[in-house]
Amino acid sequence: MGRELASEKTEFYEMEDADFTDVEIVYHVREALKLAEQGNRDNYDELVGLLHHKERLSPDEVALLVTSLKALSGAASTIDFAHHGALLSAIFGMSMWNYGTDVMDAQLELITSLAASNGKVVDDCLEMLVKNFVPPYYFLELLKQPRGLARKDQVLSRVHAALKNIADLVPLAPMLLSPKVIQRMPQPWCKEPEILIYVENMLRLESGSIREIVGSTMLIAVVDRMIDLDVMIGWDEILQDDAKGIFEMELEDVPELADEDERDDSMLLGGPSRKKGLQGNLVAEKLDKLMVLTFEHLDSCQSSGRLDEVFDVLLQSFQITVLKAYKSKFTQFVMFYACGLDPEGCGLKFAMVLADLFFCDVNPPDTRMSAVAYLASYLSRAKFLPIAFVANMLKRLVDWCFKYCELHDVYMNPKAHQVFYSGCQAFMYVLCFCMRKLIDVPRLKYQLLSMPIEPILKHKLGPLKVCLPTVIEEFLRQAKAARLFTISESLVFSDMLESDLSRAFGGMDRLDMYFPFDPCLLKSSESYIREHFIYWSKVKTPCDSDDEESSSDDEADDIFERKEEDDAMIESFDEKSLDLDSVLKRMSITPKNSLKYGYERESQECRRMPSRIRPSTSPESL
Incomplete structure (x- = not known):
């Protein structure tokens, strides 16, 4: 031969x-x-x-x-x-x-x-x-x-x-191509370079000459793969270490120590470091780089005038996959970034779609609850949304809750009225972030004061007994400082927040909608998000002294501007290892004072609301 x-x-x-x-x-x-x-x-x-x-x-x-x-x-x-x-x-x-x-x-x-x-x-x-x-x-x-x-x-x-x-x-070749590309897509456990280069090709097809036939399929498949990676990054073990903790505070709220490593080891709730390598750090790095690839693709789509077209596909994918994924941690920021690129178009459309999903009675309860959690988090965190638009969306939420109360003159039942409680928690959460901005604009302040919030909170359904105590506590503190309504003794000093009834629905079984747009813990992705994002540490509340303001009444929309430096939470990441486990532990906090005791101290400085609500380990809570 x-x-x-x-x-x-x-x-x-x-x-x-x-x-x-x-x-x-x-x-x-x-x-x-x-x-x-x-x-x-x-x-x-x-x-x-x-x-x-x-x-x-x-x-x-x-x-x-x-x-x-x-x-x-x-x-x-x-x-x-x-x-x-x-x-x-x-x-x-x-x-x-x-x-x-x-x-x-x-x-x-x-x-x-x-x-x-x-x-x-x-x-x-x-x-x-x-x-x-x-x-x-x-x-x-x-x-x-x-x-x-x-x-x-x-x-x-x-x-x-x-x-x-x-x-x-x-001519039939493009239709034959799509299933082949999807079928050969590398699995989540494949090597990072293999996944990245393959997705790069998929995004190239999405923007190429045959995009009209294959484009939407490619984009949806990329989002699906990101969700696959996302769900592999678990934090159940972390939650079990501290089942009572609901919020996580930002690292810049932690007292500074001379040595960063010392701070990393010492600022964990409960004493010394309990570092347990979070399963899936390599997976998190893959997801981070995939998200950056997608962000850059969205940048190119905006430059070529295609963002509206691509956003419609992303919105479809979001409703089919991301919204239904059990407490997705990071993938949803693809939607957030796209909205930030086009606030007047994509930004408003996303909020309207979320609201419609929540208000539509024919949707399943879990879909409606997830949608309103996304809506509340989005309205609170998106720096690019006009405050007047946020006020209008807030009014729709409050009016819906008030109408629900009128139609259901019954006593508290979390399982039967979970959609209602999720709506109440959503509007209180938004007000924790936006109350100061609203009351600084006379027209919006009048609109806020006219909302029937107090009747909802005092209704037999008892939302204050079911919603997250930390959200309620921060909301009522700000409402009192803003004189939003008369906070009566019965509302504040009763045992409703710390009663046996409240605790029965607390902890692992609490109605604990998470807020999906809490700060992104993927370092590279966060660098794209930060210019569009409101960090809790930069929020001005009615409790804050006017002397500390850096903006005038005419510049109310700018009070959420953050510094040029990276947020301390993100800067704490090690360049070489993405240890989400240690970061989440460092951010964990359990409120030590109940609402009624907090209000007994009139001289106590208003405590800041930590940045993240931690998801429950109980799937039934959604």
Whole structure:
């Protein structure tokens, strides 16, 4: 076989040296294919062996390979699986990453010719191109080097050009392409470079020439993969360490220690460090980088005027996947970032969709509760939303809760009226963040004072007995300082917040809607989010002294401006290891004073509301 291969190579070299025309070379290859059908496979087998040759090729061998591939392109219409299965397998098994640009171009010319001339092999041609989205396993590490990045650009630009050419020649090809791309998508446990480069190709398809057919499928699949990674990052063990803790405070509220490591070890609730490596740190890093890729893609969509189109797909994906994912931790920030890029369009649309999901009676309770949790968190955290819009959304929430009270003149029953309690908790949470901004604008203050909040809180349904005590405590503190309504002795000093009844629905079984847009703990992703985000540490409340204000009444919308420095919570991350476990523990806090005791101390400084409500470990709570 070795002598035959050498003879065959020599024959091809002689053909090149004799300056045969392309037609003559094609004729030679056609003869080999025709003889193979008749049982004479010598020349055919040598041709197949040539395509299987994977060792480093000499310049002459490269020239021979290019010549052979071009000749096969000219004879593509005569190639079929019945007689030339081995040849087709060799063609489809060639990785473009192993060759230079001359061979790549010849490969793609052949693949395009095969797809255009034989409908039976279109699937295989598309499969071969999709396989080349990712380099061979041994090549992954080279992607970190300049020569690896150069090869990546050479391969992928040609792959996508070939996909476009095939789509032009075979109109049904894009519909065949989508399921293949989804099917070959790397699983969450695959290596990070493999996932990232594959998603990069998917996003390239989303914005490419065939996006009208494949674009929405690609984007939805990318979000689904992020959710897969998201749910692998668990924090149940952390919650069990401190079941009574509801809020987590921002790190900048923690007293500064001289040594950062000392602070990391000492500021954990309950004493010394209890570091337990959070399962899935590597997964968190993958998710972080995938989100950054998606953010950058959204930037390019905005620049090209496509953000509205892409946002509609994201919104569809959000309602199908993210909203229903049990307490997604980070993926939802893709929606937040898209809204920040277009506040007047996407930003308002997202809030309206969330509100509609909550107010629609036909939706399941868990969907409505999740939607209002997203709405409350979004209205509280999105710096780009006009305060007048927030006030209008708040009024819709309060009016709905008030109407619910009028229609249900019954006593407290958390399981039967969980949607109502979620709505009450939502408007109280929003007011914790926005009350000062509202009362600083006379028109909005009047609107706020006219809302029937007090009748809701005093209703037989008893929302103050079921909603999160920490939210209620902060809300009532601010309401008292703002003179929002008359806080009576019966409202404040009764045992409702700390009664046995309250505790029965507290802790692990509490109606503890989480607030999805609490500060993002993924460092790279957070750097994109921060300019659009309101941090609790920067919120001005009615309890704050006017002397501490940095903005005038005419600049009320700017009171949430944060400093240029990174938030201390994010800066505490180690550059080399994403230890969410230790960060979450450092942020954990249990309120030590009940509401009634807090109000007995008139001179006590208003305590700041920590930034994050921790999710329950009980799925039934949603």
